[in-house]
Amino acid sequence: MVELYILLIFMIVGAIIAIEVKDLLSSVVAVGAVGLALSIVFLVLKAPDVAITQLVVELLCLIILIRATLKRDLPFSTSGRWFLNTMITIGFIIVLLLVAAKSFTDLPPFGFPIMRVASHYLNNGLSQTGASNIVSAVILDYRAYDTLGEATVLFTAVIGVLAIVRRIGRKKVGEKVKEEDE
Amino acid sequence: MSREKTKGMSIIVKTITRLTVGLVLLYGIYIVLHGHVSPGGGFAGGVIITLSFVHLVLAYGKDTALKKLSKARASFLENMGAILFLSIALLGFMGGYFFSNFIPKGEPFHLFSAGIIPISNIAISLKVGAGLFSIFVALVLLKLKPTSEKKK
Numbered sequence: 001m002v003e004l005y006i007l008l009i010f011m012i013v014g015a016i017i018a019i020e021v022k023d024l025l026s027s028v029v030a031v032g033a034v035g036l037a038l039s040i041v042f043l044v045l046k047a048p049d050v051a052i053t054q055l056v057v058e059l060l061c062l063i064i065l066i067r068a069t070l071k072r073d074l075p076f077s078t079s080g081r082w083f084l085n086t087m088i089t090i091g092f093i094i095v096l097l098l099v100a101a102k103s104f105t106d107l108p109p110f111g112f113p114i115m116r117v118a119s120h121y122l123n124n125g126l127s128q129t130g131a132s133n134i135v136s137a138v139i140l141d142y143r144a145y146d147t148l149g150e151a152t153v154l155f156t157a158v159i160g161v162l163a164i165v166r167r168i169g170r171k172k173v174g175e176k177v178k179e180e181d182e
Numbered sequence: 183m184s185r186e187k188t189k190g191m192s193i194i195v196k197t198i199t200r201l202t203v204g205l206v207l208l209y210g211i212y213i214v215l216h217g218h219v220s221p222g223g224g225f226a227g228g229v230i231i232t233l234s235f236v237h238l239v240l241a242y243g244k245d246t247a248l249k250k251l252s253k254a255r256a257s258f259l260e261n262m263g264a265i266l267f268l269s270i271a272l273l274g275f276m277g278g279y280f281f282s283n284f285i286p287k288g289e290p291f292h293l294f295s296a297g298i299i300p301i302s303n304i305a306i307s308l309k310v311g312a313g314l315f316s317i318f319v320a321l322v323l324l325k326l327k328p329t330s331e332k333k334k
Binding site for chain 1: 225
């Protein structure tokens with residue numbers, strides 16, 4: 001339990017560094033450290049499936065961010081209304097904390113979840129689906145409809161990114177674009 | 183701005199990449215195929231397969247990697263993954279309902295078990311891997327070109 005708190009404090013410090021530091025590359029590295037600590041948190045909480053997914057997605061995002069920010073001088077947006085922005089942020093945080101303190105008292109304590117639906121999956125998952133990895137059994141058999149929706153979301157995201165970024169939509173009139181530049 | 187235009191990184195990185203990129207690809211395929219008996223699954227395995235191609239792009243430049251997996255083939259693979267997943271779901275009507283597990287379950291803790299779950303894992307890994315590789319190529323490599331022309 002102690003290592004969990006150490007990792008959480010490390011993640012909070014990393015997030016603050018990522019916001020406050022001026023250099024973009026250092027900020028990206030700090031975000032990567034936060035993601036790696038989150039994957040270790042998932043391992044400590046005994047969820048290796050989520051830990052593997054978090055680790056590899058973090059690596060891919062880190063590579064994309066580093067390649068996108070390494071040689072660019074992106075302008076640092078500093079507006080003059082910092083006082084109003086800070087006040088609005090603090091107000092939202094106070095409202096959120098009040099609502100959370102009200103609602104989190106009804107939750108069961110950490111490590112003792114309510115097992116209404118999950119106990120059925122844990123007891124009958126192996127015999128009903130034949131998959132010994134219970135996470136696979138849930139996301140691809142019991143809750144496969146959710147996975148279909150998630151796959152649709154990813155498909156739409158890929159289509160959207162390719163439609164915005166591709167070269168052929170931004171060419172001028174009469175300009176010819178080669179096949180590989182699309 | 184000239185590193186990806188020429189021939190990738192130095193000879194040390196290229197040699198190490200030649201040794202390790204096959205292992206990374208093999209590990210991704212292992213994660214996908216054993217998704218129903220050990221931690222992992224289609225999404226994580228697909229991203230690891232993508233990372234092996236990203237590894238090639240970073241070390242050798244984009245021409246070598248796009249020769250192995252061109253953009254047209256990547257989009258074809260992504261569409262095939264989506265169609266395969268949806269057709270598995272529709273074939274479930276043979277067993278009675280949408281996403282019914284109509285293939286015999288087999289023995290637990292074996293590679294060929296759990297009915298439709300390994301096939302769904304393969305479909306999702308195709309979709310995720312090819313889709314993220316397309317996003318990577320589009321975002322990182324092709325968008326750098328207009329800014330480099332502007333700076334000259």
